Amino acid sequence: MGKFTVTPWKVEGEIDYNRLIKEFGTEPISEGLLQRIRKHTGELHHFLRRKIFFSHRDMNWIMDEYEKGNKFYLYTGRGPSGNTHIGHMVPWIFTKWLQEKFDVELWFQMTDDEKFLFNDNLSLEDTNRLAYENALDVIALGFKQGKTFIFSDLDYSKTLYRQALKVAKKLTVSTAKAVFGFNDSDNVGELFFTSVQSVPAFLPSAIKGKNMPCIIPHAIDQDAHFRVSRDILPKIGHYKPASIHCSFLPPLSGTGGKMSASVAESAIYTTDPPEIVEKKIRKYAFSGGKDTVAEHRLKGGNPEIDVSYQWLRFFEESDEKLKRIRDDYKSGALLTGELKQVLIEKINAFLKHHQERREKAKKVLDKFVLRD
Ligand code: TRP
Numbered sequence: 001m002g003k004f005t006v007t008p009w010k011v012e013g014e015i016d017y018n019r020l021i022k023e024f025g026t027e028p029i030s031e032g033l034l035q036r037i038r039k040h041t042g043e044l045h046h047f048l049r050r051k052i053f054f055s056h057r058d059m060n061w062i063m064d065e066y067e068k069g070n071k072f073y074l075y076t077g078r079g080p081s082g083n084t085h086i087g088h089m090v091p092w093i094f095t096k097w098l099q100e101k102f103d104v105e106l107w108f109q110m111t112d113d114e115k116f117l118f119n120d121n122l123s124l125e126d127t128n129r130l131a132y133e134n135a136l137d138v139i140a141l142g143f144k145q146g147k148t149f150i151f152s153d154l155d156y157s158k159t160l161y162r163q164a165l166k167v168a169k170k171l172t173v174s175t176a177k178a179v180f181g182f183n184d185s186d187n188v189g190e191l192f193f194t195s196v197q198s199v200p201a202f203l204p205s206a207i208k209g210k211n212m213p214c215i216i217p218h219a220i221d222q223d224a225h226f227r228v229s230r231d232i233l234p235k236i237g238h239y240k241p242a243s244i245h246c247s248f249l250p251p252l253s254g255t256g257g258k259m260s261a262s263v264a265e266s267a268i269y270t271t272d273p274p275e276i277v278e279k280k281i282r283k284y285a286f287s288g289g290k291d292t293v294a295e296h297r298l299k300g301g302n303p304e305i306d307v308s309y310q311w312l313r314f315f316e317e318s319d320e321k322l323k324r325i326r327d328d329y330k331s332g333a334l335l336t337g338e339l340k341q342v343l344i345e346k347i348n349a350f351l352k353h354h355q356e357r358r359e360k361a362k363k364v365l366d367k368f369v370l371r372d
Contacts, residue, residue: 004256006221007181009118011258017054017220017247024223026055026245036063041101046317047094047246055220057230058242065213066102072213074098075200075241077109080130081119084137085267086347087249087259090314094246095217096141099148106148107200108138113153114197117189128154132365137270139361139368140354151370153196158372160199163206167195170232179224197222198229202238216243221258249314254286254307271355274348281308281344288329289336300332301339308336308343315346 004013006020021028029051037059038044047053062072076095078088099106110131116124131152138150153160176182176191205211216226223245230240248258251266259267265284268277288306290296303309303326316322325342328334 002256008221008224009180011221011248012256014256015248020220021055024055024220024227026057026220026223026243027059029054029056029059029244033059033063036060040066045094045097046319047090047097047314049319050313052090052314053094053217053244053246055245056243057226058240059215059244062213062215062242070213071104072102072215072242073105073107073204075107075109075214075216076218077111077197077200078131078134078138079111079115080127080134081115081122082130084134084270085259086270086350087267088134089137089141089270090249091217091219091246092138092141094244096143098215098217099143104147105204106143107204108135108143108148108150109197109200110135110150110152111193111197113189114193117187117193124154128152132369135365135369136358136361137354139364140270140357142357143368145364145367148368149370150368155369155371159203159207159370160196163199163203164192164195166236167198167229167232168192170235171195171228175228175231179228194225194228197225198232201226201229201241202233202236205238211237211239213239214241216241218243218245219248219258220245221248250307250310252280252284252286252307254305268347268351270351270358272351274351277347277351278344281340281347285311285340285343287336287340289339293335296335297332300330301334301336303329306336306339308339311343312346315343315350 002014004015005011006015029048034044034048037048066072074095076091095106112124112127112131115122115127135150171194173191176194180194182191201214201216226241226243233240251257251259253266265280268280286307288302288304288309290299290301306329309326309329312322312325325334325339329339
């Protein structure tokens with residue numbers, strides 16, 4: 001078995017998602033749960049059909065409550081340490097679908113405090129500016145105005161701090177060390193920070209004075225924070241948050257782990273123009289094809305390790321088209337260059353639409369943002 005690491009601060013190696021379910025103590029998304037969701041949504045998002053969202057905590061409880069008329073709200077977030085790349089948007093795209101299907105609120109946290117504390121090279125001004133840059137990408141996905149509340153931890157601190165203190169009072173240093181692996185040379189802000197990330201898991205309940213179930217859609221690396229939330233929230237009078245977890249869009253280079261914003265060649269940014277997208281995919285997308293055309297025609301390619309194919313699992317919504325691509329690649333009918341072309345067109349169409357909406361988002365940013 002290969003070695004891999006999945007923590008909120010580091011994702012590395014060839015990830016075995018089934019092993020994570022066991023190690024973190026989450027549940028796989030069963031056929032039964034999918035049917036239950038489908039009953040309310042009419043169809044299943046391709047991220048669910050393809051097990052890109054593969055694990056959860058307490059989603060059956062969420063459905064029980066929903067069916068009794070106790071509506072949930074959504075909470076997710078972003079650590080603004082750089083520009084948004086398309087990997088960051090995977091959980092947001094799914095969150096948008098949930099909001100649309102269930103017509104519920106979304107509370108979106110921008111942890112500019114976290115990225116300052118955990119990054120030697122970023123100032124508070126940097127992370128705060130990036131929070132609002134990144135918010136444009138969130139809004140561009142089409143979240144509902146009036147039901148979507150985006151806040152920077154720095155600019156909504158008066159509200160957040162009071163609630164974070166309640167969490168912090170119940171969190172011991174030994175728990176923080178055990179869950180996150182901190183040691184005595186880490187700064188004290190880092191130990192405190194998880195208290196802030198717990199707050200939106202109960203904030204609307206605290207504000208309204210009425211407990212509401214919460215679903216947190218997120219990439220599996222954030223689970224440690226919400227293990228802490230689930231331990232502490234009942235002690236301060238709130239529900240444990242439920243969560244639903246996705247796997248990572250692999251980096252273009254196919255070297256395992258997640259797409260990193262700090263390695264420009266491994267990522268495609270939401271603001272990349274079409275020529276750059278084309279160049280990055282042609283040059284860097286790891287290929288599961290054979291060395292020569294003749295050999296590829298004879299033996300076919302391997303979609304399991306081919307990054308272009310893996311990305312199409314995330315971005316090609318039609319199961320039928322995806323299957324045809326897979327079959328043709330395996331048989332050798334489709335060459336690596338042709339597969340890359342399919343991906344380039346798909347990503348560029350997605351980004352063209354996104355970039356138009358991102359421009360428009362600048363005008364309505366204030367309508368989505370909470371400050372105090
Ligand atoms: N800590 C997360 C990050 O670094 C940001 C975040 C805050 C988040 N709250 C969240 C992510 C809730 C998912 C769900 O990206």
